[in-house]
Amino acid sequence: MTTPIVVPTEAETAESARRVLTGVTVLLGVLTLGLGIAVLAWPDATLFVVAVVIAIQLFGFGIVQIIRSFADVTASGGTRTLVAISGALAVLLGFLVLRSPLQTVVLIALVIVAWWVFRGVLDLVDAASGHTVDRGLSIVLGVISIVAGAIVLLQPELSLDVFRSVVGVWMVLYGIIIVVTPLVLRKIAQP
Numbered sequence: 051m052t053t054p055i056v057v058p059t060e061a062e063t064a065e066s067a068r069r070v071l072t073g074v075t076v077l078l079g080v081l082t083l084g085l086g087i088a089v090l091a092w093p094d095a096t097l098f099v100v101a102v103v104i105a106i107q108l109f110g111f112g113i114v115q116i117i118r119s120f121a122d123v124t125a126s127g128g129t130r131t132l133v134a135i136s137g138a139l140a141v142l143l144g145f146l147v148l149r150s151p152l153q154t155v156v157l158i159a160l161v162i163v164a165w166w167v168f169r170g171v172l173d174l175v176d177a178a179s180g181h182t183v184d185r186g187l188s189i190v191l192g193v194i195s196i197v198a199g200a201i202v203l204l205q206p207e208l209s210l211d212v213f214r215s216v217v218g219v220w221m222v223l224y225g226i227i228i229v230v231t232p233l234v235l236r237k238i239a240q241p
Contacts, residue, residue, distance in 0.1 A: 067121040072232040078114045079228030082107055086221025089214055100214055104162060105144040107221060112140030129179065136172055140165065159213055163199040166220070170195030187231045194223050 058066070085103045092099070115137025119130045143165050173192030177185045198220040202213060 064123050067123055071118055071121050072236075074114050074117055076229055076232055078110050079225045079230075081110045081225070082221050082228060083225025086218045086223075086225055089218035089221060093211065093214065100217065101147050104217065105147040108140045108144035108147065108165070112137040112142075112144060115140060129176065132172060132175075136169065139168070159202050162217065163202045166195040166199035167203075170199065184231055184235055187227060190227060191224065194220065194227075 085107050089100060089103055115133050117137075119134035119137060122130060122133070125133070143161055146161060170192040173188045173195065177188035177192065198216055201216055205212075
């Protein structure tokens with residue numbers, strides 16, 4: 051006696067992918083929030099510790115973006131490609147930061163700032179494309195990233211303490227928004 055093979059429908063596949071993306075996104079938000087709190091709570095942390103924390107966040111973000119590029123079946127091919135490139139760049143930046151964590155603060159700041167501005171612009175483009183349900187989230191995340199990047203870029207004489215504070219605040223805000231958004235979207239979607 052053979053059991054019939056059940057093939058999930060396209061709607062079931064999309065729902066399953068949405069659940070996985072939500073879980074992975076919330077996990078990234080919790081990781082980012084926790085790392086941001088750690089950076090703010092231990093102001094005497096060395097540059098090495100801050101670099102490792104930043105690299106962990108970049109790895110987490112990159113992995114989530116790569117997963118999102120494959121799992122978001124509702125996004126267009128161009129959007130999925132940009133998300134995958136964004137994820138790959140995040141992982142690459144994480145490795146660059148870890149390669150020599152005791153590099154000068156300016157170099158690490160420029161790498162992080164370039165990432166924030168790039169990611170912020172991608173979030174704003176994503177929101178402007180009109181393809182995302184969470185357009186408001188994309189706008190807020192894009193603005194937060196660009197503003198944090200601008201603060202560091204326009205103030206190159208920033209001390210390590212100020213840079214660490216900007217990194218910590220960015221991570222906390224980004225983490226909170228990433229954790230709360232799926233919950234709010236789920237509540238909005240319910241009849």
